[in-house]
Amino acid sequence: MCPGRGIRNFDVMITAEGLSKRFGAKTAVDDISFTVRPGQVTGFLGPNGAGKSTTMRMVVGLDRPSGGSVTVNGKRFAQHHAPLHEVGALLDAKAVHTGRTAENHLLAMAATHGIGRQRVREVIELTGLESVARKRVGGFSLGMGQRLGIAAAMLGDPATLLFDEPVNGLDPEGVLWVRQFVRHLASEGRTIFLSSHLMSEMAMTADHLIVLGKGRIITDAPVSDVIAGGTRSRVHVRSPHASQLADLLARPDVTVMRAEAGVLEVTGLDAAGIGDLAAQHALAIHELTPKTASLEEAYMALTADAVEYRSEAVR
Amino acid sequence: MTTITPTATHPSQGVPTMRLTFGGVLRSEWIKLRSLRSTVWSYLIVIAIALGMALLMSLSMVNGMSGGTDISGAPAGQQHELVMQASTFGVYFGQLVVGVLGVLVISGEYTTGMIRSTLTAVPKRLPALAAKGVVLFVATFVVGAIANLGAYITSSIVFGTDLELFDPNTLLTLAGGALYLALVAVFALGVGTMLRSSAGGIAAVLGLLLLLPTVLQLIPADWAHDIIPYLLSSAGMTMFMAIGADDAAIVGPNAWQSLLVVLAWVGVALAGAAVLLKRRDA
Numbered sequence: 001m002c003p004g005r006g007i008r009n010f011d012v013m014i015t016a017e018g019l020s021k022r023f024g025a026k027t028a029v030d031d032i033s034f035t036v037r038p039g040q041v042t043g044f045l046g047p048n049g050a051g052k053s054t055t056m057r058m059v060v061g062l063d064r065p066s067g068g069s070v071t072v073n074g075k076r077f078a079q080h081h082a083p084l085h086e087v088g089a090l091l092d093a094k095a096v097h098t099g100r101t102a103e104n105h106l107l108a109m110a111a112t113h114g115i116g117r118q119r120v121r122e123v124i125e126l127t128g129l130e131s132v133a134r135k136r137v138g139g140f141s142l143g144m145g146q147r148l149g150i151a152a153a154m155l156g157d158p159a160t161l162l163f164d165e166p167v168n169g170l171d172p173e174g175v176l177w178v179r180q181f182v183r184h185l186a187s188e189g190r191t192i193f194l195s196s197h198l199m200s201e202m203a204m205t206a207d208h209l210i211v212l213g214k215g216r217i218i219t220d221a222p223v224s225d226v227i228a229g230g231t232r233s234r235v236h237v238r239s240p241h242a243s244q245l246a247d248l249l250a251r252p253d254v255t256v257m258r259a260e261a262g263v264l265e266v267t268g269l270d271a272a273g274i275g276d277l278a279a280q281h282a283l284a285i286h287e288l289t290p291k292t293a294s295l296e297e298a299y300m301a302l303t304a305d306a307v308e309y310r311s312e313a314v315r
Numbered sequence: 316m317t318t319i320t321p322t323a324t325h326p327s328q329g330v331p332t333m334r335l336t337f338g339g340v341l342r343s344e345w346i347k348l349r350s351l352r353s354t355v356w357s358y359l360i361v362i363a364i365a366l367g368m369a370l371l372m373s374l375s376m377v378n379g380m381s382g383g384t385d386i387s388g389a390p391a392g393q394q395h396e397l398v399m400q401a402s403t404f405g406v407y408f409g410q411l412v413v414g415v416l417g418v419l420v421i422s423g424e425y426t427t428g429m430i431r432s433t434l435t436a437v438p439k440r441l442p443a444l445a446a447k448g449v450v451l452f453v454a455t456f457v458v459g460a461i462a463n464l465g466a467y468i469t470s471s472i473v474f475g476t477d478l479e480l481f482d483p484n485t486l487l488t489l490a491g492g493a494l495y496l497a498l499v500a501v502f503a504l505g506v507g508t509m510l511r512s513s514a515g516g517i518a519a520v521l522g523l524l525l526l527l528p529t530v531l532q533l534i535p536a537d538w539a540h541d542i543i544p545y546l547l548s549s550a551g552m553t554m555f556m557a558i559g560a561d562d563a564a565i566v567g568p569n570a571w572q573s574l575l576v577v578l579a580w581v582g583v584a585l586a587g588a589a590v591l592l593k594r595r596d597a
Contacts, residue, residue, distance in 0.1 A: 057596075057597075060435050060438065061434070061435075061438040062431055062434060062435065062596065062597045063596040063597075064594075064596060077438050078438035078439050080335075081334050081335060082333045082334045082335055083335060083435070083436065083437075083438050084333070084335070084435075084436055085333050089435055091431060091435075092428055092431055094427070094428050095428040095429060095430075095431040095432045096427065096428065096429055096432060097347075097351070097423060097424060097427045097429040098427050099351050099352060099353065099423070099427075100347070100350050100351060101350065104346060104347075104350035105432075107346050108343045108344075108346040108347045108350070109343070109432060109436050110343075111339055111340075111342040111343035111346055112335055112339045112340050112342075112343040112436045112437055113333050113334060113335050113336075113339055113436070114332055114333060114334060114336065114339045115333055152432060156333060157333075
């Protein structure tokens with residue numbers, strides 16, 4: 001195939017305005033507004049129960065918003081002439097009848113839009129399902145189910161792709177495959193909206209992050225900004241004069257935490273500054289270790305107040 | 316498996332005519348219906364029941380009669396009536412099978428999660444329900460017609476009577492039985508859509524077809540007995556069994572009125588299904 005052929009101008013985006021969803025008394029999504037732009041992977045991050053899946057389901061009209069709206073390329077999903085050509089969605093790996101073969105599932109999905117057998121064969125090859133295409137889906141592993149979901153999402157060659165927790169439960173090979181695949185789709189100019197509850201996964205895949213907690217947007221920024229903002233470095237200080245040192249460090253821009261006897265965790269002053277200060281006052285220091293907060297910690301810090309199921313999200 | 320060909324995600328020839336159409340949704344539902352084993356089995360059972368029941372009924376009628384009177388001596392009209400009774404007897408059991416099938420066509424999508432794929436491809440939703448209804452109706456009617464025709468031929472052979480396939484009453488009775496089966500399947504589709512559960516849907520449909528007439532029969536009140544002819548299964552039997560019969564001999568609605576009663580049942584089930592399908596989150 002000649003390069004560039006088939007590459008369309010994917011200037012399609014998802015726009016949510018004041019989007020809300022309530023289930024009875026519970027508010028799953030609370031008045032959120034955001035835009036998902038083409039040509040990059042937008043990560044949708046949040047603890048379990050934050051409202052990510054509900055938001056994605058509203059994009060394709062499976063859930064009806066209680067308030068506000070979400071559009072794809074300026075129109076509600078259902079109003080497009082060829083919905084599968086606009087958005088491909090992997091919302092649930094097992095959104096497939098278990099008694100049907102993978103191939104028949106894809107043929108049935110394709111038929112709605114007049115998509116031919118040739119394209120079905122292509123997405124089967126694309127997702128590496130050739131050997132199991134004629135087998136019934138009931139016997140599929142989670143990884144094969146995920147591939148079939150991606151094959152179905154790709155049927156209409158959509159400009160926008162939604163992936164809800166696509167690597168959940170996959171083995172390392174499957175995780176790598178999904179990651180590469182998603183990056184590749186974004187490089188073609190498609191709009192990719194990818195959810196996960198794992199910050200580390202997002203750091204590998206996403207360009208932009210929308211962080212959701214308790215149904216509200218906490219952060220909407222490029223991944224690099226989120227990481228930079230969340231990772232204030234800390235210094236681990238061990239000293240027999242810990243309490244004297246803590247008094248000396250007591251300044252408005254410095255935070256000191258006493259982790260245990262003789263140990264301080266200092267934020268706001270770097271290791272050199274602490275060492276110099278201790279030397280000036282002739283205080284012995286036994287350990288002085290700079291520590292950079294991990295992405296997970298940055299994420300925890302962001303969502304600390306917004307964790308629905310604390311025991312599940314924080315250990 | 317883990318490598319990706321850079322250009323492979325695009326269709327080789329683009330997809331120029333891609334568009335969601337009702338014809339496409341019909342084709343999709345047809346593929347879905349025929350690609351499940353439960354469908355194939357259900358339809359084979361309908362045919363087997365029709366032929367088997369026709370054979371059993373005809374044999375027992377012929378034997379029972381030849382013990383007392385000579386069947387060939389009976390009036391032609393009476394013989395014809397017996398043949399028609401024997402050849403449509405299977406419909407009574409066939410309705411249970413297609414009722415279960417009609418529920419499963421939609422409840423199977425809810426229990427497996429397939430419904431989310433269906434409604435993502437057809438986000439306006441009602442075309443998907445309509446296409447399911449059309450496909451199920453046509454397929455069940457064709458199967459029912461084959462089953463009833465086979466049953467009629469079987470009965471005629473056992474009775475030793477001539478085939479009167481072009482007799483309007485014969486044709487209408489056989490086709491009417493098939494029509495009733497198709498309508499029960501569509502009715503069950505509506506119930507299954509409303510209840511979204513295989514067990515609940517099947518219980519509701521079988522309860523209505525089998526249990527309700529018996530229960531009403533047992534209630535010692537006139538109103539209960541007056542309702543019975545208007546039940547789906549009673550009206551359904553009347554709509555093809557009473558074709559050509561003298562209206563005066565029928566208690567309750569005649570064949571054509573019964574057809575309207577059956578259509579009303581189906582219409583109410585489909586209307587409820589449409590409203591709930593459109594309104595609920597999937």
